[in-house]
Amino acid sequence: MNTKEQILEEALRQFSRKGFDGTSMSDIAGPLGISKAALYKHFKSKQQIFDRIIEESEEKYKDVLDKLSVHYPDGGNAKMNKKDVDVYSGISAEGLCENVLTFVRFSMSDEYPKQVRRMLTISQFQSNELSKMYSKRYVDDMLGYDEKLFEQLIKTGVIKNGDPKALAAMFYAPVIMYMGIWDREPKRAKECEKAIKDHVEQFFNMTKLC
Amino acid sequence: MNTKEQILEEALRQFSRKGFDGTSMSDIAGPLGISKAALYKHFKSKQQIFDRIIEESEEKYKDVLDKLSVHYPDGGNAKMNKKDVDVYSGISAEGLCENVLTFVRFSMSDEYPKQVRRMLTISQFQSNELSKMYSKRYVDDMLGYDEKLFEQLIKTGVIKNGDPKALAAMFYAPVIMYMGIWDREPKRAKECEKAIKDHVEQFFNMTKLC
DNA sequence: TTGACAAGTGACCGAACGGTAACTAAAATT
DNA sequence: AATTTTAGTTACCGTTCGGTCACTTGTCAA
Numbered sequence: 046m047n048t049k050e051q052i053l054e055e056a057l058r059q060f061s062r063k064g065f066d067g068t069s070m071s072d073i074a075g076p077l078g079i080s081k082a083a084l085y086k087h088f089k090s091k092q093q094i095f096d097r098i099i100e101e102s103e104e105k106y107k108d109v110l111d112k113l114s115v116h117y118p119d120g121g122n123a124k125m126n127k128k129d130v131d132v133y134s135g136i137s138a139e140g141l142c143e144n145v146l147t148f149v150r151f152s153m154s155d156e157y158p159k160q161v162r163r164m165l166t167i168s169q170f171q172s173n174e175l176s177k178m179y180s181k182r183y184v185d186d187m188l189g190y191d192e193k194l195f196e197q198l199i200k201t202g203v204i205k206n207g208d209p210k211a212l213a214a215m216f217y218a219p220v221i222m223y224m225g226i227w228d229r230e231p232k233r234a235k236e237c238e239k240a241i242k243d244h245v246e247q248f249f250n251m252t253k254l255c
Numbered sequence: 256m257n258t259k260e261q262i263l264e265e266a267l268r269q270f271s272r273k274g275f276d277g278t279s280m281s282d283i284a285g286p287l288g289i290s291k292a293a294l295y296k297h298f299k300s301k302q303q304i305f306d307r308i309i310e311e312s313e314e315k316y317k318d319v320l321d322k323l324s325v326h327y328p329d330g331g332n333a334k335m336n337k338k339d340v341d342v343y344s345g346i347s348a349e350g351l352c353e354n355v356l357t358f359v360r361f362s363m364s365d366e367y368p369k370q371v372r373r374m375l376t377i378s379q380f381q382s383n384e385l386s387k388m389y390s391k392r393y394v395d396d397m398l399g400y401d402e403k404l405f406e407q408l409i410k411t412g413v414i415k416n417g418d419p420k421a422l423a424a425m426f427y428a429p430v431i432m433y434m435g436i437w438d439r440e441p442k443r444a445k446e447c448e449k450a451i452k453d454h455v456e457q458f459f460n461m462t463k464l465c
Numbered sequence: 466t467t468g469a470c471a472a473g474t475g476a477c478c479g480a481a482c483g484g485t486a487a488c489t490a491a492a493a494t495t
Numbered sequence: 496a497a498t499t500t501t502a503g504t505t506a507c508c509g510t511t512c513g514g515t516c517a518c519t520t521g522t523c524a525a
Binding site for chain 4: 466467468469470471472473474475476477478479480481482483484485486487488489490491492493494495
Binding site: 279280281291292295299300301 | 486
């Protein structure tokens, strides 16, 4: 009954390790204890399985983004994390620190976002669509979010000056960079977690002085 | 006569686009106007072609690193770029800015580093060796280099305080992040180049104030 | 009770894969 | 001049690939 979902799960596991071309239909069917012919009762091709994984990940990504965010009264379009900003009292830098670490720990401990990230990483040059999706999800959206955040922090005087966009890059880029090491070399997990923590602290120390 | 080198060139071009599994021996032989059987006169297997490309890139990488660097008298182990540091008069922040942009422009305009970077990006999870190579080349080495640089900048008083390692991450990570966008979406090249320039300027504005 | 349907199976298909064998012609070596 | 080596060819090998087909079996609605 849940075979279709199991197929998607196993396919994602395989694709994230060996890529689309490196994964055969038997590779997917084998661990599920079914024949590869059975896969074609649920999907018409290997490509369709891949496409469905991407589609589903996009749905889940949007869900998380929507549930995590709330329309901020000022900007109208700006989406702010509920924990990052109290609509009535402003933004807390300490809350932001905590929030980043929570985001990182979830992204690195849960198998699903890990596998999706790996799959997208090794497939990012396969089509324009996948290239754009990768950029949007792991760079543009995150930078946009942080940029709005720093705009607020400057308005409220927590940070005195600086370009919000450049600040967002300096804040976010090291995080994703260390997550990259973490993905490639799980043995360095603790080192990366500490580096991220140090970076976030150091960043706020610096910006408070400016 | 130069067939062996042509094979490596064409293989790198193919591997960087479609990956190891997505590239067939005929794909490599075809554009060179030879039969795939001829490839086996120069390499004993497809894997050996891939390995040789990696090996060669490692040699070239080390060459560039050595030629670009000079042993800094203080640390002994620290390697400093000749343009970044004048052994007798100290480090120039402006020279560093220029140097980063030169490095970026070379990395993004020359086909060879681009293809190697793409190939390594989509192959980074295929083995522990490749994982480590990617981390070393595009993160650890760069961070280490910048860290030494910021140590000097703090010593000489150009920057008043801050952890050199955290500073290096804030400085370098956005650069490689924008290079990632540039690689995936060449149409955004100008946008990325400007973002990197803005980031570098903004970074030095901030650190001078601290 | 029966008949439609969903979800499997194993056998099979043509194509493409990585790789080899036998052969050839030119170039280099002796 | 004779011979070996190099670098290429075509034809072919066994295997694996994505995908199809005919068939079976259990479930469930008419």
